[in-house]
Structure formats: C-alpha cells, structure tokens
Amino acid sequence: MDAIFTEALTKEFDGFTAVEDVNLHVAAGQILVLLGPNGAGKTTTIRMLASILRPTRGRVVIAGFDASVDPVAVRRSVGLLTEHHGLYTRMRAREYLRFFGRAYGVARPEADRRADELLERYDLGESAGRRLGEYSKGMRQKLALVRALLHDPQVLLLDEPTSAMDPASARTVRQGIASLRSAERAIVVCTHNLTEAELLADQLAIIRRGRIIALGGPHELKRAMLGDPIMELRLSGSLDGAVRLLPPGARPIESGDTWLRYRTAHPEVDNPLLLQALAEKGMAVVTLSEVGRSLEDMYLQVVGAADEAEAAPT
Amino acid sequence: MSAIPAPARPLLSGAMLVAGREIRDQLRDWRILAPIALLTLFFPVLMNFTAREAVGFVNRYGAPLIGERLIPFLLMVVGFFPISISLVIALESFAGERERLSLEPLLATPLTDAQLYLGKMIASLMPPLTASYLGIGVYLIGLAVQIGWTPPPALLLQVLLLTTGQAVVMVSGAVVISSQTTSVRAANLLASFIIIPISQLIIGESMIMFWGRYSILWWILLALLIMAIVLGRMGMQMFNREELLGREIDILNLRLGWRVFWEAFRGEANSLTSWYRSVLSETLPRLRGALLLMAGLLAAGYAIGVHLASIYTLPADLVRLEGIGEGLAEQMARFGMLSGRGLAWVVINNVRAMALASLLGGFTFGVLGVVLLMTPIGLVGYFAANVALAGGDAPRFLLALVAPHALLEVPAALLAGAAIMRLGLAVISPPEGRSLGHAWLTALARWARIMAGIVLPILIAAATLEVFVTPLVAARLLAGP
Numbered sequence: 001m002d003a004i005f006t007e008a009l010t011k012e013f014d015g016f017t018a019v020e021d022v023n024l025h026v027a028a029g030q031i032l033v034l035l036g037p038n039g040a041g042k043t044t045t046i047r048m049l050a051s052i053l054r055p056t057r058g059r060v061v062i063a064g065f066d067a068s069v070d071p072v073a074v075r076r077s078v079g080l081l082t083e084h085h086g087l088y089t090r091m092r093a094r095e096y097l098r099f100f101g102r103a104y105g106v107a108r109p110e111a112d113r114r115a116d117e118l119l120e121r122y123d124l125g126e127s128a129g130r131r132l133g134e135y136s137k138g139m140r141q142k143l144a145l146v147r148a149l150l151h152d153p154q155v156l157l158l159d160e161p162t163s164a165m166d167p168a169s170a171r172t173v174r175q176g177i178a179s180l181r182s183a184e185r186a187i188v189v190c191t192h193n194l195t196e197a198e199l200l201a202d203q204l205a206i207i208r209r210g211r212i213i214a215l216g217g218p219h220e221l222k223r224a225m226l227g228d229p230i231m232e233l234r235l236s237g238s239l240d241g242a243v244r245l246l247p248p249g250a251r252p253i254e255s256g257d258t259w260l261r262y263r264t265a266h267p268e269v270d271n272p273l274l275l276q277a278l279a280e281k282g283m284a285v286v287t288l289s290e291v292g293r294s295l296e297d298m299y300l301q302v303v304g305a306a307d308e309a310e311a312a313p314t
Numbered sequence: 315m316s317a318i319p320a321p322a323r324p325l326l327s328g329a330m331l332v333a334g335r336e337i338r339d340q341l342r343d344w345r346i347l348a349p350i351a352l353l354t355l356f357f358p359v360l361m362n363f364t365a366r367e368a369v370g371f372v373n374r375y376g377a378p379l380i381g382e383r384l385i386p387f388l389l390m391v392v393g394f395f396p397i398s399i400s401l402v403i404a405l406e407s408f409a410g411e412r413e414r415l416s417l418e419p420l421l422a423t424p425l426t427d428a429q430l431y432l433g434k435m436i437a438s439l440m441p442p443l444t445a446s447y448l449g450i451g452v453y454l455i456g457l458a459v460q461i462g463w464t465p466p467p468a469l470l471l472q473v474l475l476l477t478t479g480q481a482v483v484m485v486s487g488a489v490v491i492s493s494q495t496t497s498v499r500a501a502n503l504l505a506s507f508i509i510i511p512i513s514q515l516i517i518g519e520s521m522i523m524f525w526g527r528y529s530i531l532w533w534i535l536l537a538l539l540i541m542a543i544v545l546g547r548m549g550m551q552m553f554n555r556e557e558l559l560g561r562e563i564d565i566l567n568l569r570l571g572w573r574v575f576w577e578a579f580r581g582e583a584n585s586l587t588s589w590y591r592s593v594l595s596e597t598l599p600r601l602r603g604a605l606l607l608m609a610g611l612l613a614a615g616y617a618i619g620v621h622l623a624s625i626y627t628l629p630a631d632l633v634r635l636e637g638i639g640e641g642l643a644e645q646m647a648r649f650g651m652l653s654g655r656g657l658a659w660v661v662i663n664n665v666r667a668m669a670l671a672s673l674l675g676g677f678t679f680g681v682l683g684v685v686l687l688m689t690p691i692g693l694v695g696y697f698a699a700n701v702a703l704a705g706g707d708a709p710r711f712l713l714a715l716v717a718p719h720a721l722l723e724v725p726a727a728l729l730a731g732a733a734i735m736r737l738g739l740a741v742i743s744p745p746e747g748r749s750l751g752h753a754w755l756t757a758l759a760r761w762a763r764i765m766a767g768i769v770l771p772i773l774i775a776a777a778t779l780e781v782f783v784t785p786l787v788a789a790r791l792l793a794g795p
Contacts, residue, residue, distance in 0.1 A: 103420075
C-alpha cells in the first residue's frame with residue numbers, strides 16, 4: 001500500500017485553480033521531492049496532504065486514512081515542517097516540544113524522551129533550556145524539524161527543510177532525512193535546492209501552475225528529458241579506429257584526439273563490450289565514465305518546454 | 315500499515331491544552347500582566363476611595379440617592395475595566411498567531427477546529443475574567459470594611475453576569491474580526507466595530523444604573539446572550555483550517571466580487587422570462603422559513619401596537635371615525651393623492667423604507683431591518699386598537715384606510731423582511747467552503763433578485779392602490795352612518 005496516495009487532487013480558491021489533477025504514489029521508505037517555481041502549488045499540495053486544506057476535487061489517502069473521511073487520523077499520521085517555522089518565541093524548546101507532543105497525543109514521558117533524543121541528534125541539546133526567541137534561524141529550522149518528527153509519524157512532509165541553514169547544519173538535516181527513509185517512512189520534500197533534491201529523491205515531481213509536468217526517478221527523468229546517458233572514453237594513445245569498435249547500440253556524438261563521447265541506452269551492456277573490443281585491439285583505456293548532467297539542466301528543460309508549449313499559438 | 319483510527323481526544327481536553335499554553339504565554343508578557351495587576355489591585359482601591367468620598371460629599375448636601383446609585387455603578391466599572399483587555403488578548407491570540415506564522419504548525423496537529431477555537435476563547439477570557447472577579451472582590455471587601463455596604467445578591471449576580479457576557483461578546487467578536495485579517499494591525503483597526511457598540515452598551519448600562527431600573531439589566535443580559543451565541547456561531551464557522559489558510563483576505567477584489575454577485579443574480583437565465591422563472595422557482599422557495607418567521611413577527615408587531623394602545627391611549631375625539639369620510643377624497647387629493655405625483659411620492663417613500671430596512675438589516679444580522687418593517691404594522695395595530703377603545707368600528711377603519719393597499723403591501727413587507735433576514739444571517743453561517751464575502755455577495759444577489767423581481771413590482775402596484783383606490787374606498791366607507 002502507498003503511504004501517500006493522491007488521485008486527481010485539485011484545489012480551487014474562488015475561481016483560481018492552485019492545484020490540478022495531481023496523482024502521487026509514494027511508498028513507505030521512499031522520498032518524493034517536489035520541485036517547482038514559486039507559486040506553482042507545492043505548498044497547497046503539502047497542505048492538502050497534511051489535511052489542513054480540503055481538496056476541491058480528488059482524493060488523498062495518507063497511511064491508509066482517507067483525508068475526506070478521517071482528517072484527524074491523517075494529521076496524526078503526518079509530521080509537517082512548514083515553510084515558516086512559526087515557533088512560540090517565549091517558550092523553551094522542551095516545553096514547546098512537550099506541548100506539540102501532547103497535541104499529537106504522545107504521553108508526556110514518551111514526548112520528553114523523544115524530545116531529548118531528537119534535540120541531541122540535531123545538536124540542540126545544549127540550547128534546550130533557552131527561549132526560542134534567542135535561537136538563530138538555523139536552530140529554529142532544526143527545532144521545527146524536531147517538532148515534525150516528535151510523534152514518529154509515518155509520513156513526513158517537509159517544506160524547504162534546509163532553507164535557512166548553514167552548510168554543516170543543512171548536511172546534518174539532509175543526512176537525518178536520508179536516514180528516516182530507511183526507517184520505512186514516506187517523505188515528501190519541497191525544495192528549490194536541486195543538489196539536495198538529487199541527493200534525496202527516489203521520485204521527483206516537477207509542478208508548474210498546479211499541474212505535475214514531470215514525474216519519475218531522477219535518472220529516468222534525466223534520460224527522458226536529456227536523452228540517453230553520455231559516456232566519455234579516454235585512451236592513453238590516439239583514438240584511431242576506436243569509433244568503429246562501438247557496439248551497435250552506442251552512437252558517437254563528439255570526439256577529440258584521445259577521447260570520444262557517445263550515447264547509449266544500455267551502458268551496462270555496451271560499455272563492457274567496448275572495453276573488451278579495445279582490450280583485444282591493445283588500446284589502453286585511461287577512463288570510461290558517464291558525463292554528468294545536472295538536475296538543473298533537466299529542470300530548466302522541463303519547465304522551459306512547458307513554457308514554450310504554453311506560449312505556442314494553438 | 316494500519317488504518318485503525320486512534321480514539322478522538324475529548325473536546326475539552328484538547329481545548330484546555332491549547333488554553334494552557336496560551337495562558338502561560340500571556341503570563342510571560344509584562345504588557346498583559348501589568349494592566350491586569352493594576353486593574354485588579356490598584357483600581358478597585360481607587361474606586362473604594364472615590365465611592366467613600368462621593369458618598370460623604372453627596373450626603374452632606376442631602377442627596378444620598380446619588381451615592382446609592384454611584385456605588386453599584388462603580389462596581390460595574392471595576393468589573394468591566396479588566397475584561398477590556400480580553401479584546402486585546404483575543405486579537406493577539408487569533409490574528410497575532412496568524413501574523414507570526416505560528417498558526418500552521420498548530421493547524422497541522424490532530425486537534426480539531428472546535429478544540430482550537432474553544433482553547434483560544436478560554437485563553438482570551440480566563441485571565442481578564444479572573445482579574446475582573448478579583449477586582450470586584452477587592453472593591454466589595456473595601457466597601458464592606460469602610461462604609462459597611464454589601465450588594466444585594468441580585469445586583470451582584472447581574473454585574474457578574476454582565477461582565478462575563480460582555481467579555482464573551484468582545485472575544486467572540488474579536489474572533490470574527492481576526493478571521494478577516496492577517497495582521498494584528500488590521501485587526502486593531504477593525505476592533506472599533508466591537509469597541510464602539512460595547513462603549514455604547516456601557517453608557518446605556520450606566521444610565522440604567524443611575525436611573526435605578528436594575529430589572530432592565532436582565533434584558534441587556536438576554537441581548538448579550540443572543541449576541542454571544544450569534545458571534546460564537548460565526549466564529550466557529552470562520553475559525554477553520556480552510557478559512558484560515560485557504561484564502562487571500564486582505565485584498566479587495568472588486569472584479570471577483572462583481573462576478574460572484576452577477577453570477578448569483580443572473581443565475582442560469584438567458585432571458586428576462588427565464589430569469590423570472592428562476593426567481594420564482596429557486597430564490598423564492600429558499601425564503602420559506604424566513605417568510606414564516608416574518609409573518610409571525612409582523613403579527614407580533616400588530617399585537618405590540620394593540621398592547622401599546624392600552625398603555626398610551628389617544629384621546630377619543632382624535633380617533634373618532636364618524637363623519638371623517640365627508641370630503642375625505644378632496645382632502646387626500648390636496649395631499650397629492652389621486653395623482654401621478656402622489657403615486658411617485660408613495661413609491662419613492664416605500665422604496666426608501668425598504669432600502670433603509672435592508673441597510674440596517676445588513677449591519678444587525680437582519681434585526682433592525684425587520685424591526686423597521688414591523689413598525690408600520692405596529693402603528694396600524696395601535697390606531698385600530700385606539701379606534702376600538704374610543705368605541706369606534708376598528709374593522710371598518712382597517713377596511714377603509716388600510717386594507718385596499720395592505721393587500722399588496724403586507725406581502726411585499728413579508729418578502730422584503732424575509733430577504734433582509736436571510737441577507738443579515740448570511741454572515742453568521744456562510745455555507746461550507748465559501749468565504750464570508752462570497753456568502754454575503756451571494757445572499758445580496760438573492761436579496762436583489764427578490765427585491766427587483768417581486769417586491770418592487772408589488773410596491774408599485776400597492777402604491778397605485780394606495781393613491782388611487784384607498785382614498786375612494788375610505789371616502790365611501792367612512793362617509794357616515
């Protein structure tokens with residue numbers, strides 16, 4: 001069963017469609033990263049998943065609970081890190097977490113134990129007695145993440161989890177998120193940080209003007225949008241005749257004196273064949289590697305294509 | 315992965331959790347603590363001093379009555395001052411949390427809308443009310459010790475209930491206001507909609523207390539209770555996740571407003587005939603309940619008029635019918651009756667009355683609009699009863715001077731009153747999934763459909779009867795024995 005399931009999810013506000021026909025399936029143990037320009041509908045989608053907003057049409061099922069039937073059970077199953085941390089600045093961390101623990105129905109001793117454990121994990125243990133108004137932006141963000149994790153939810157919805165953090169804190173949080181995946185929990189992350197998206201995502205969804213315009217694994221999407229992987233072969237000597245040794249599935253695209261780039265749909269098949277052929281000819285290989293193509297290229301291509309399609313005369 | 319829901323948290327338990335956090339937060343803010351402490355401890359002592367000195371002063375000049383009336387008045391003031399802070403706390407709790415963006419994490423918890431609403435209400439009410447009761451206690455102890463005065467139990471109960479009622483109305487009103495803003499500043503600007511009526515109420519209560527008519531305070535309590543229920547219901551309706559996070563409420567979108575109004579006014583109609591058909595088949599049936607209520611209220615208006623005639627009876631010769639039919643038509647013609655000018659005047663007057671009733675109804679949940687429409691019916695009842703009390707023939711009076719045009723005017727008043735009532739009540743319970751503005755504009759469009767489609771044509775027909783038929787009927791029926 002999907003931990004997160006949406007079907008034709010749509011939200012309209014007074015005639016404006018913020019989210020339209022969004023279909024998501026996220027299994028436990030998976031991380032879905034939602035990418036999209038500002039105002040694309042990411043936060044509205046998250047709010048519907050968290051059962052804060054009711055969909056105008058469509059269905060949301062979280063951890064087996066239908067949001068239209070049992071929104072309270074959905075909220076109990078979800079940990080939400082909001083875009084704005086929204087802490088109560090006159091409270092102290094432990095008191096704050098105890099309040100939210102009780103709001104989520106966690107017994108006080110258990111809430112205290114979990115709070116201490118999470119505060120330590122996110123390097124906030126020493127600051128637990130300070131008023132939250134004295135916290136730095138990064139500390140506030142980390143505490144908000146702790147708040148989202150406090151009741152050990154089956155589904156985590158994280159809106160810009162590392163946006164205000166210094167690189168070290170951001171890495172701690174990213175590692176924390178990655179470790180939660182192995183804990184059999186479904187996670188949705190909204191981010192503008194494409195490196196972070198690439199590091200975390202099992203699935204990527206690009207959302208634009210409320211609609212999902214691309215959905216899939218990062219590698220699948222890259223392949224779909226940027227074509228087959230590009231391999232680069234570097235030899236110790238001249239390339240002389242090496243192009244002819246390429247297996248039938250590989251297509252040369254660029255070459256120099258000692259290097260060659262080619263595309264292949266099946267690198268796991270074609271690369272060993274090429275290496276074998278080169279070895280038989282006695283040609284020494286320095287490196288054979290995939291040419292990196294960034295998620296940014298893919299993202300800009302997807303969004304750009306959608307913009308062009310929209311601008312084109314019908 | 316199981317899908318067995320955990321048992322729901324009891325309403326009060328969740329509410330108290332929210333209230334507890336908020337009250338602890340308030341007690342850390344010196345800007346809330348300082349005035350509460352001042353108004354609880356210092357202010358009652360000052361009022362004790364004032365009461366003692368004033369009583370001594372007026373007694374010296376032989377006016378002990380002023381002192382007797384001043385002491386309960388100061389009791390009310392001592393109770394009221396601390397609860398005025400409840401308005402600030404409520405605006406801070408509802409609009410402030412929204413402004414500081416700390417509301418969304420709270421809305422993401424399994425606590426229900428009702429628990430959050432009730433919790434915040436309790437948090438806004440408890441500290442000021444506690445301060446108010448303490449202040450009253452300090453004042454009363456001071457008076458008992460200094461001049462040996464103790465309040466009659468009924469008066470004390472009235473003051474305690476008035477204080478509580480006023481606090482509940484202010485806080486409920488603050489929730490309604492806060493739900494229409496995203497900042498404390500905007501909420502404070504709108505708070506005059508609460509402060510001004512409450513100030514008027516306090517002035518009214520003061521006058522009643524100086525007048526010594528304490529029994530009227532029970533009616534004020536009833537009015538406060540009704541207001542608290544109405545505002546509480548509005549607040550419950552508006553304080554929900556969808557309304558709080560789902561709408562852009564700070565921007566006045568006239569184009570959208572006009573579209574909502576026009577779509578509801580026009581409906582699916584593509585011609586005047588189909589529009590009329592939809593007014594009669596869709597809009598009119600919606601008024602069924604309101605029409606019944608309005609009929610009851612108009613009947614009550616008539617009965618009140620009859621009752622008042624027995625208290626404020628007119629001299630018999632003023633309401634004698636005998637002989638007034640002689641030259642009545644000519645006299646009426648002199649006043650513009652039996653002419654096109656008179657018709658225009660009556661139509662304009664009736665339309666103006668309906669417009670005023672609608673305007674007043676719009677601000678008062680329909681109440682003042684309905685009262686205005688009840689007034690002419692009450693006057694008819696008053697004069698008919700006076701005719702009867704003077705030994706005249708009341709049915710003949712009604713048949714001659716009222717019935718010809720009332721046959722149409724009363725249905726017009728019924729329909730207008732029902733439409734005004736629905737318009738006024740639209741803000742109390744907007745339909746689920748619609749904003750307050752959307753619900754009000756739709757109700758306004760329905761009001762306009764009834765007014766333009768049915769009430770206005772009936773009023774024109776009624777005015778025609780009133781100007782051209784009633785004088786002739788009156789002249790004939792009242793012409794003599």
